[in-house]
Amino acid sequence: MSKGKKQKKGIKRRMFLKRSGVGIGLMIGGVWLTRNPIRRTIIKTSETLVVPYAGPTSDPLLWLQITPDNNLILHSSKVEMGQGTFTGLAQIVADEMGLPIEKIKVVHAETKAGNLDPFGTGGSMSIASLWVPLREMAATLNLMLLNKAAEKLSVNPDTLRLEGGTITDGSQSLTYGQIVADVTEWDIPSTPPLKKRSEYTYLGKPVPRVDLKEKVMGAPIFGIDAEYPDMLYASVVRSRLIDAQMQNFDTTEAERMPGVIKIYQDEDFIGVIAETHIQAETARKKIKFDYNKNADWSLADIEEKITVGNGNKTIVQKEGPIVEDIDEDAEIIELAFRSSIGAHAQMEPNGAVANYQEGNLEIKVSTQVPQLTQSEVAKAMGMSKKEVNIIPTFLGGGFGRRLHTPNAIQAAKMSKAIGRPVKSFFDRQQEFQNDTFRPPTHHVMKAAVKDGEILGIEHQFASGDTLFNSAMDPGIERVVRADIGSVRGGTIIYDGMPRRATYYHVDLPFATSFWRSLGLLANAFAIESFIDELALKTKQSPVDLRLQYMRDDNPYIVRAKKVLKTCAQKAGYTDEVKDGRAMGIALTIDTGSPCAHVAEVSIVEGSIKIHKVTAVLDCGIAVNPDQVRAQVEGCVCMGISAALYEKMDLKENKLFPINYGSYDMALMRDTPKEIDVVLIEGIDKPGPVGEPPLGPIGAAISNALRRLTGERLTQMPLSAFIS
Amino acid sequence: MKITFNINGEPRSIDTDGEAPLLWVIRDGLNLKGTKYGCGKAACGACTIHVDGMQVRSCSYPAKFAEGKEITTIEGLSQGDNLHPVQQAWIDEVVPQCGYCQPGFMMATAALLKEIPNPTDEDIDNNIINVCRCATYYRMRKAIHKAAALAKQNPSE
Ligand code: FES
Numbered sequence: 001m002s003k004g005k006k007q008k009k010g011i012k013r014r015m016f017l018k019r020s021g022v023g024i025g026l027m028i029g030g031v032w033l034t035r036n037p038i039r040r041t042i043i044k045t046s047e048t049l050v051v052p053y054a055g056p057t058s059d060p061l062l063w064l065q066i067t068p069d070n071n072l073i074l075h076s077s078k079v080e081m082g083q084g085t086f087t088g089l090a091q092i093v094a095d096e097m098g099l100p101i102e103k104i105k106v107v108h109a110e111t112k113a114g115n116l117d118p119f120g121t122g123g124s125m126s127i128a129s130l131w132v133p134l135r136e137m138a139a140t141l142n143l144m145l146l147n148k149a150a151e152k153l154s155v156n157p158d159t160l161r162l163e164g165g166t167i168t169d170g171s172q173s174l175t176y177g178q179i180v181a182d183v184t185e186w187d188i189p190s191t192p193p194l195k196k197r198s199e200y201t202y203l204g205k206p207v208p209r210v211d212l213k214e215k216v217m218g219a220p221i222f223g224i225d226a227e228y229p230d231m232l233y234a235s236v237v238r239s240r241l242i243d244a245q246m247q248n249f250d251t252t253e254a255e256r257m258p259g260v261i262k263i264y265q266d267e268d269f270i271g272v273i274a275e276t277h278i279q280a281e282t283a284r285k286k287i288k289f290d291y292n293k294n295a296d297w298s299l300a301d302i303e304e305k306i307t308v309g310n311g312n313k314t315i316v317q318k319e320g321p322i323v324e325d326i327d328e329d330a331e332i333i334e335l336a337f338r339s340s341i342g343a344h345a346q347m348e349p350n351g352a353v354a355n356y357q358e359g360n361l362e363i364k365v366s367t368q369v370p371q372l373t374q375s376e377v378a379k380a381m382g383m384s385k386k387e388v389n390i391i392p393t394f395l396g397g398g399f400g401r402r403l404h405t406p407n408a409i410q411a412a413k414m415s416k417a418i419g420r421p422v423k424s425f426f427d428r429q430q431e432f433q434n435d436t437f438r439p440p441t442h443h444v445m446k447a448a449v450k451d452g453e454i455l456g457i458e459h460q461f462a463s464g465d466t467l468f469n470s471a472m473d474p475g476i477e478r479v480v481r482a483d484i485g486s487v488r489g490g491t492i493i494y495d496g497m498p499r500r501a502t503y504y505h506v507d508l509p510f511a512t513s514f515w516r517s518l519g520l521l522a523n524a525f526a527i528e529s530f531i532d533e534l535a536l537k538t539k540q541s542p543v544d545l546r547l548q549y550m551r552d553d554n555p556y557i558v559r560a561k562k563v564l565k566t567c568a569q570k571a572g573y574t575d576e577v578k579d580g581r582a583m584g585i586a587l588t589i590d591t592g593s594p595c596a597h598v599a600e601v602s603i604v605e606g607s608i609k610i611h612k613v614t615a616v617l618d619c620g621i622a623v624n625p626d627q628v629r630a631q632v633e634g635c636v637c638m639g640i641s642a643a644l645y646e647k648m649d650l651k652e653n654k655l656f657p658i659n660y661g662s663y664d665m666a667l668m669r670d671t672p673k674e675i676d677v678v679l680i681e682g683i684d685k686p687g688p689v690g691e692p693p694l695g696p697i698g699a700a701i702s703n704a705l706r707r708l709t710g711e712r713l714t715q716m717p718l719s720a721f722i723s
Numbered sequence: 724m725k726i727t728f729n730i731n732g733e734p735r736s737i738d739t740d741g742e743a744p745l746l747w748v749i750r751d752g753l754n755l756k757g758t759k760y761g762c763g764k765a766a767c768g769a770c771t772i773h774v775d776g777m778q779v780r781s782c783s784y785p786a787k788f789a790e791g792k793e794i795t796t797i798e799g800l801s802q803g804d805n806l807h808p809v810q811q812a813w814i815d816e817v818v819p820q821c822g823y824c825q826p827g828f829m830m831a832t833a834a835l836l837k838e839i840p841n842p843t844d845e846d847i848d849n850n851i852i853n854v855c856r857c858a859t860y861y862r863m864r865k866a867i868h869k870a871a872a873l874a875k876q877n878p879s880e
């Protein structure tokens with residue numbers, strides 16, 4: 001019966017899940033192309049689709065390693081950036097394998113081990129996409145252990161049963177550790193049936209985070225903490241200006257600085273390698289250069305570009321005529337909105353620690369895309385992928401900032417040049433200057449209204465890139481054209497009337513990209529503020545108005561209705577302003593998870609105060625409800641920060657501010673004293689969690705302010721417009 | 724220059740440029756990585772440590788000033804397995820997400836509780852001004868109140 005690991009005869013292959021590149025992009029193929037209806041179908045699907053897990057599933061041993069001391073190491077191809085994925089994965093495996101969770105240690109999979117996920121970590125997809133494949137792998141591993149135990153004990157496998165880490169036939173037993181001892185070849189059987197949900201013990205329980213102790217004790221778990229013996233430190237020169245080339249470098253003074261070992265220079269970058277971090281930074285600042293600007297840019301230029309009507313137009317939702325053509329007696333209501341350029345401001349700056357030794361390269365790095373990093377580094381270094389091992393570390397925040405990996409390449413090149421390991425990190429100013437920002441947006445909302453009835457709604461919006469950028473396969477852009485990321489939350493969910501959404505894709509002279517929830521926050525701000533305005537205009541409760549136009553029996557709408565009603569009821573939503581406090585409500589459906597917020601707001605001495613947020617999320621099964629709540633709380637507070645304060649400015653090609661403090665963010669004092677999170681399980685599987693709760697917050701706050709002040713604020717950040 | 728101080732109860736001497744921020748001396752010179760770099764400009768609190776019992780943002784504190792001082796970092800906040808009430812409260816409330824900012828917040832909280840053993844919400848708003856991008860502030864506030872209660876139960880801490 002014994003066949004090598006390589007001849008996996010009985011494997012139930014799930015090759016259809018195996019794709020390279022970003023799942024959604026390649027699924028489309030190169031043939032369908034460039035017609036608007038097809039793009040609309042793609043976009044519609046992408047609004048609710050859980051992108052399937054794209055990594056290997058046929059060999060459980062890539063994910064799950066039993067150690068001789070009878071513990072299990074879970075090699076996760078999804079990275080832990082705070083979202084709690086490691087804990088959820090451990091719960092799922094513990095349940096399916098019948099193991100105490102304490103026996104499981106979750107680590108990041110090194111790329112050399114082969115557990116590579118081409119999608120990377122993002123889009124709130126980790127638990128949702130691994131829910132089935134990971135349980136299948138765990139169940140398969142159990143069966144493998146059972147068969148191997150039978151072989152070792154020379155008994156019929158049917159007489160054996162599993163008991164929390166041991167396999168027994170009643171008289172004799174083996175621990176998992178004993179079973180795997182000395183085994184070099186495994187048979188991988190077809191996937192056995194999965195356990196019933198009633199047999200799970202950890203599912204739905206608030207198990208403490210598996211990384212809690214390390215994070216409370218200050219353990220060295222992040223990329224910036226990584227080290228190699230004999231390591232040097234590097235600092236790379238980065239541009240302060242956008243749309244300009246640095247030129248005429250003069251390194252004379254830098255070379256003479258204490259501790260400097262080498263100034264590394266190639267056609268792509270220039271970096272100082274020194275004995276200590278501070279020496280490298282100090283010397284880097286002594287390198288003189290000037291700029292060749294391609295054009296002059298200020299914020300006003302950017303706003304002019306980001307204006308509905310400019311850029312590449314795609315109609316992403318087209319149901320019925322434009323609002324002006326619905327009824328000539330109808331009144332056309334129109335409002336325009338804008339949102340700012342946002343920085344990621346994740347706490348751990350980007351960087352990498354590279355160790356090049358005799359044709360082999362190892363890189364320790366906080367990244368959301370280990371596989372992409374491996375292939376980009378290999379390409380830049382002229383090495384094969386096998387020679388490059390990426391060792392992912394815990395991330396000091398991700399939020400979409402770690403989907404680009406030039407720092408890993410730079411550290412690798414410098415390590416090779418100097419023949420010693422090199423640690424190279426951005427400083428905070430460089431992080432802000434060279435961020436891949438949340439793009440600014442502009443929105444024009446229109447509705448036809450007659451006799452208190454809404455006859456049709458239209459959303460036109462302009463944005464910079466979010467999805468199409470250097471991290472992506474360029475083929476995807478040609479196919480989809482409308483940036484799926486920027487249009488997230490951009491279509492109208494209210495039904496039973498003509499509705500349209502038109503997207504204008506604008507190229508900007510600086511890098512923009514994924515920022516937690518991508519286009520959702522801004523799109524929802526525009527649409528849900530406008531719906532609130534329509535409720536005021538037609539003298540209805542904003543809850544009733546929404547419900548009235550959610551008539552579809554499509555399951556997302558049915559779930560969204562329940563979420564909205566629950567939220568209004570739980571918050572005691574009222575249109576009335578009481579004791580100087582007003583409420584605002586908003587609703588979104590993002591990646592299939594409906595979410596509603598009610599924000600309770602007042603203005604104290606000229607500043608906006610959020611007293612309470614009631615947040616209702618239907619994410620299906622909450623594998624770990626405590627960590628789902630933590631994500632909702634985090635989204636609410638990060639959303640408050642973005643909605644009230646955050647903005648980048650641009651003058652003479654310089655983006656600023658370039659540090660915390662001057663980049664205004666919500667802190668402890670801005671945090672609501674009460675965040676009431678209600679979770680609804682509207683589907684029988686885990687759905688996305690990490691971004692959907694960011695959707696409604698900007699609009700919910702703005703709607704409350706509208707009721708409080710009588711004025712409609714149409715620009716995020718909102719605090720700039722309150723006096 | 725040679726600088727000598729006590730760190731987490733142990734005497735240490737290190738050769739360093741006296742102007743170098745203490746943060747990097749601690750992280751790279753002494754290999755205590757729990758103290759984090761966030762901004763380098765005293766603007767985020769990730770690098771908060773205690774110097775003679777006072778909270779200090781070590782990124783903006785020249786190493787030479789540490790001479791002869793008593794320094795505590797997150798690694799020295801607990802006494803062995805005996806967790807500091809702040810760390811216990813952080814565990815009880817499951818505060819960390821990514822975790823990067825958390826040592827700085829715990830050090831700032833421990834310093835606050837020494838000065839104000841029973842902080843009000845307003846005390847917390849005014850004194851805990853570090854940055855957490857995962858925005859775990861809501862749980863931190865609960866954990867700070869909890870830590871105050873724990874410290875009272877166990878006054879030796
Ligand atoms: S790193 Fe010291 S305050 Fe930010």
Ligand code: FES
Nearest residue numbers: 821822855856857
């Ligand atoms: S927990 Fe991530 S920055 Fe605070």
